[in-house]
Amino acid sequence: MATSDLRSFIARLESAGQLRRVRAEVSTRLEIAGIASRLVAEDGPAALFENVAGHTMPVLVGAFASMQRMAWALGGEDLDAIAARLADLVRPPAAGAGLLEKIKAAPKLLQLASAAPRTVRTGPCQEVVHTDDADLGRLPVIQCWPGDGGPYVTLGQVYTTDPAGENRNAGMYRLQVFGPRECGMHWHRDHDGARNYAAWAAQGKPMPVAVALGGDPVLTYAATAPLPYGVNELALAGILRGEPVRTVRCVTVPLDVPADAEIVIEGAVDPEARAPEGPFGDHTGYYSGPDPYPVMRLTAVTHRRDAIYPTTVVGRPPKEDCYIAKATERLFLPVIRAVVPEVADLALPMFGVFHNWAFVSIRKRQPYDAHKVMHALWGLGQMKYTKYLVVVDENVNVHDAQEVFWRMGAESDPRRDTVLATGPADVLDHAAPLAGPPGKLGIDATRKLPEEVGGRRWPDPIVPDAETQDRVTRRWKEYGFE
Numbered sequence: 085m086a087t088s089d090l091r092s093f094i095a096r097l098e099s100a101g102q103l104r105r106v107r108a109e110v111s112t113r114l115e116i117a118g119i120a121s122r123l124v125a126e127d128g129p130a131a132l133f134e135n136v137a138g139h140t141m142p143v144l145v146g147a148f149a150s151m152q153r154m155a156w157a158l159g160g161e162d163l164d165a166i167a168a169r170l171a172d173l174v175r176p177p178a179a180g181a182g183l184l185e186k187i188k189a190a191p192k193l194l195q196l197a198s199a200a201p202r203t204v205r206t207g208p209c210q211e212v213v214h215t216d217d218a219d220l221g222r223l224p225v226i227q228c229w230p231g232d233g234g235p236y237v238t239l240g241q242v243y244t245t246d247p248a249g250e251n252r253n254a255g256m257y258r259l260q261v262f263g264p265r266e267c268g269m270h271w272h273r274d275h276d277g278a279r280n281y282a283a284w285a286a287q288g289k290p291m292p293v294a295v296a297l298g299g300d301p302v303l304t305y306a307a308t309a310p311l312p313y314g315v316n317e318l319a320l321a322g323i324l325r326g327e328p329v330r331t332v333r334c335v336t337v338p339l340d341v342p343a344d345a346e347i348v349i350e351g352a353v354d355p356e357a358r359a360p361e362g363p364f365g366d367h368t369g370y371y372s373g374p375d376p377y378p379v380m381r382l383t384a385v386t387h388r389r390d391a392i393y394p395t396t397v398v399g400r401p402p403k404e405d406c407y408i409a410k411a412t413e414r415l416f417l418p419v420i421r422a423v424v425p426e427v428a429d430l431a432l433p434m435f436g437v438f439h440n441w442a443f444v445s446i447r448k449r450q451p452y453d454a455h456k457v458m459h460a461l462w463g464l465g466q467m468k469y470t471k472y473l474v475v476v477d478e479n480v481n482v483h484d485a486q487e488v489f490w491r492m493g494a495e496s497d498p499r500r501d502t503v504l505a506t507g508p509a510d511v512l513d514h515a516a517p518l519a520g521p522p523g524k525l526g527i528d529a530t531r532k533l534p535e536e537v538g539g540r541r542w543p544d545p546i547v548p549d550a551e552t553q554d555r556v557t558r559r560w561k562e563y564g565f566e
């Protein structure tokens with residue numbers, strides 16, 4: 085069951101006991117973030133702050149901060165089931181498929197075609213329109229950490245196109261509030277928003293930008309999804325929703341935004357201007373910045389009459405964004421398997437914050453398949469940033485770090501089974517060398533085939549026999565244990 089906007093999602097969370105309304109007065113400065121951090125650490129509910137000092141708009145945090153809530157946000161009950169539905173949609177009929185199978189596959193392809201957003205004339209996100217009086221100070225933007233350079237919009241969907249109005253993109257980039265009508269635009273240089281911006285800047289033109297907050301929770305996820313340049317995130321949202329996203333034309337810029345959003349910030353990013361952006365307590369657990377970043381100047385703020393301001397707090401993991409990363413890990417696994425068929429499962433552990441660690445299990449057929457998989461993954465989209473990559477056999481549970489490190493310690497030799505490679509470093513990797521190539525370490529922790537180890541005998545792991553296990557389980561109480 086999909087939800088169509090943020091408030092129906094809030095209602096759903098509330099009826100499931102997964103959202104708490106907070107009526108006590110709270111401050112946007114550190115306090116909301118402090119509560120959010122504690123809630124996520126305690127696997128607690130989402131929170132809707134209804135009494136924010138100096139503001140009338142309520143603030144929502146933690147809406148995605150559990151596996152269950154993340155799955156609900158994407159319109160399903162669990163992430164693997166949603167991933168399976170996606171995989172099924174994009175899987176072409178087998179080469180040798182009969183006519184009947186091809187006909188059966190056709191409606192699925194039609195579903196893909198109908199995923200494109202549909203424009204409508206009016207939407208609730210424009211019930212209230214501020215142009216000359218647009219003011220970021222009226223939004224309850226929070227400061228998360230004591231060393232932050234100020235308040236940041238942390239959960240915005242940033243909508244852009246290239247100068248031809250093509251390559252429509254939604255990306256999630258933080259906005260630092262610089263003043264009532266000015267904010268930072270923190271798109272990393274290899275992200276699609278920055279790529280569209282480079283095209284505008286090359287023509288010396290300011291780039292129109294619209295930042296939407298809220299709407300169907302699928303939209304917030306889609307803005308974080310690592311889709312290739314040129315693939316509109318709204319199409320992914322449409323596929324996940326099972327119906328097209330409805331969009332409206334912005335009031336001051338030639339861009340379309342989700343009609344059901346809570347709030348939309350419109351403006352333009354100057355081709356030249358840069359301002360020091362940061363510091364910001366980032367999802368690495370460290371502060372990033374200050375660094376020079378482009379500046380967005382506001383032309384309008386539109387919102388629903390009783391708008392709710394959604395936000396998130398990142399920091400030392402695990403935080404809410406780790407659950408968003410888990411959604412990507414699950415949803416994109418079928419795509420990875422289609423390209424790298426040896427892959428059985430993949431885990432981006434939360435302590436690895438997206439890029440530091442990846443654990444991958446494989447079906448090994450040939451000597452050195454583990455090495456093949458390392459290079460393939462380092463060649464795949466944002467997986468290029470993966471700093472430490474551990475490859476294990478299919479029977480190893482990659483979601484259990486204890487098991488992965490046990491195998492790694494036992495099954496690998498540091499000299500023979502490691503691959504030191506070079507590749508781009510994530511902007512947020514403060515340990516990457518300032519000069520010279522950044523490194524990647526791959527560790528082959530699979531069982532070795534005779535050809536890989538000069539014929540050395542590889543021992544069998546200890547596995548208890550089923551009969552004894554059954555017997556022990558059956559008689560457990562009889563032994564006097566609970």
Ligand SMILES: Cc1cc2nc3c(=O)[nH]c(=O)nc-3n(C[C@H](O)[C@H](O)[C@H](O)COP(=O)(O)O)c2cc1C
Nearest residue numbers: 255256257258270271272275276277308309310405
């Ligand atoms: C909570 C959160 C905050 C993020 N903040 C930023 C950011 O400030 N800058 C950035 O470039 N990417 C940020 N990202 C990552 C991008 O949203 C993500 O890589 C996305 O795929 C980029 O989309 P694009 O390739 O269409 O630009 C953030 C992700 C999350 C989940």
Ligand SMILES: [Mn+2]
Nearest residue numbers: 253276311312
């Ligand atoms: Mn994109």
